[in-house]
Amino acid sequence: MVQAYILIQTEVGKSSSVAEVISRITGVVQAEDVTGPYDVIVRAEAETVDDLGKLVVAQIQQVEGITRTLTCPVVHL
Secondary structure (H helix, E strand, C coil), X not given: CEEEEEEXXXXXXXXXXXXXXHHCCCXXXXXXXXXXXXXXXXXXXXXXXXXXXXXXXXXXXXXXXXEEEXXXXXXXX
16 A cells, blocks of 8 residues: 655635545545645555556646646655
């Protein structure tokens, strides 16, 4: 299982609706509105790194109102 945090920037005033839509996507564990340089932080999981990439590119990035994403895979050192 691969887990990642996805940091999302949205259009002004869209963070709540973006977080709500993303929270319903399969593979998303949690989606929260936040303040600071990012507007939404998502915790997601997938079976493989390729599946995680597909989740981000094919589903999350397609949500209306998103302007940029940054995917940060979780590592266990």
